[in-house]
Amino acid sequence: MEKGRATIKDVARLAGVSTATVSHVLNRTRFVSEGATQRVLDAMKETRYSSNYIAKALRSNKTHTIGVVIPDLSNPFFSNILFHMEPILQQAGYMMILCDSHENHKREEEMIRRLCGFQVDAIMLTPVSPRVDYVQLAEQLDCPMVFMDRHPNSKNYHGVFCTARNRVAEAVEMMIRSGHDCVALINRDTSGIYSVVREREEGYRDALLRNNIQPDPRYIFSVPGSIEHGYVKMADILRDMPEVNGVFCANRLLSLGALQCLIDNGKRIPEEMSIVGFSAHNWHKVTTPRLSSVLEPLKAMGEETAKLLLKVLENPALPPQQVVLTAELIGNASIVRSSIQ
Amino acid sequence: MEKGRATIKDVARLAGVSTATVSHVLNRTRFVSEGATQRVLDAMKETRYSSNYIAKALRSNKTHTIGVVIPDLSNPFFSNILFHMEPILQQAGYMMILCDSHENHKREEEMIRRLCGFQVDAIMLTPVSPRVDYVQLAEQLDCPMVFMDRHPNSKNYHGVFCTARNRVAEAVEMMIRSGHDCVALINRDTSGIYSVVREREEGYRDALLRNNIQPDPRYIFSVPGSIEHGYVKMADILRDMPEVNGVFCANRLLSLGALQCLIDNGKRIPEEMSIVGFSAHNWHKVTTPRLSSVLEPLKAMGEETAKLLLKVLENPALPPQQVVLTAELIGNASIVRSSIQ
DNA sequence: CTGAAAGCGCTAACAC
């Protein structure tokens, strides 16, 4: 065996056939006589041949790759979605090229362009900015695009999303009905005006209005979505607003920080302060008391996204497809108990 | 503008130069006169030209991609490592192709082969089996390989690892010294005999021996690493072994399950039962009481892995490089408090 | 049943 990897040419020479024949036994794309087939197979084994997908891609204009651009890989929400997408794409012969935009639209656009330069067959995107016309960009780059979790600011797009509005409303109502008449909202700051963030605030307002409480902007906070900010804002509330007896945190890190602050201050939950938040799967199970949470259906979202990608790849002219799933509200009942039954 | 994406040829025609000239202004690889350069640039703009990386790759034998094969993307350990690798690779012009082996060596080998067919420039692997000779496989496939977190069962390899042995030993000693003389170990079952799992048991034994306690196999459990199994095993211990007053969980899901079981059974921690475990970042902060944990240095591991990959890409003949980092032991002190100061 | 050969988009000698 010579240096480097064997090519179709090496195999052809060794088997005493043309490269066309080798290609055809490789892809079962036309009939080849028993004898020739066997000789080719042997030659492939002997040369340890494995086909070069790059050359194939150049010729066929199909790379069998999908570009995936998400804003924060360290957020379990996104990694779990990828986790559930992966087997379906893999199964269908596609690989994922992974990019993290870090919530930065400059970087994001750069990545989308690079992925298209790479000739990915499609892009899955969780967009970071309402100012960018992603749909137009995708058209310009001639690359199918499927959105996930956040809506782009355009018309006519494919995507998989999750409405939490109703669940947030339910959660807040749950607090109100159990006697917590002054519920604050700690939301992500909205500099990036995601649909997702807006929707959570809407759910909060829905609940108050339904219970004849006028939403008061003094109780609606917008802070960057980090543990630290959740902690500090909760501390502010404890110090300055003794009337507040419930809080909804619109993001998992905020929930975590706020909860931690309550624990550190020895507050009894939910008697002195009721708290409900968004949460990663599993967290709500180990807090004491268990944190009521709004959980997104990660598995379904990942699977639906992958399936939608495949559908779009199969038929690029598909009319805009949108899948909308609903979030789930978990109370403080023990979950594992039943699941290990 | 015609259908489909513009090629270097279209640009050349429009600018009235040869493709060579276009290529050279594109890559600044030889001098081109001011006038020609300008015309090419204009033509590129007009045709919305963007270069085809696949063709480039075929020609230059460099795809600027790195195959990443990990065993479980839903484990925050791995996704956080990727999160920290990404910017460094991106910066250097590399993209990650992501594969999840699901702890299955059949699948894993398949993926490695596909990645090589894709001509990735290197592979980063967290191997799943001690029975596979990964180093030989990599040589056969003529693809540089860097290992992460788990050692392959071979000699002479590049990799970034983390020793937890000492930290586990410290943690267990901490329990012993605070009066918990009968500490059990709930370890992952070892069917996959990873170096990582072995090491954790060694740390446990170290601590006992140093305190003149003979490790008793009755107190060493091996179960699949899931929340459910942690819960059930902890329940078994509570029921059958009242003498046990401390437990070390060698995996984050096991810690979670065991802790939950203690909470459900109203055990006072650490008075009645002391518990220390491996943990994902952030979890240990919201349990009550805070769970003492052994934390791996995710950021450093990710960054070192990315850097090592780049080093190997630059010089494929590099003698085996291994970076070994140490895990950190977190007591139940509040962490956020100081970090938001 | 099989082979010859054109070309996918790009780079890089080699020429002038």
Add this chain to the structure above:
DNA sequence: GTGTTAGCGCTTTCAG
């Protein structure tokens, strides 16, 4: 300074 052209490894028409 710039153009010509031979491939990179593969698929696929067109001819046998």
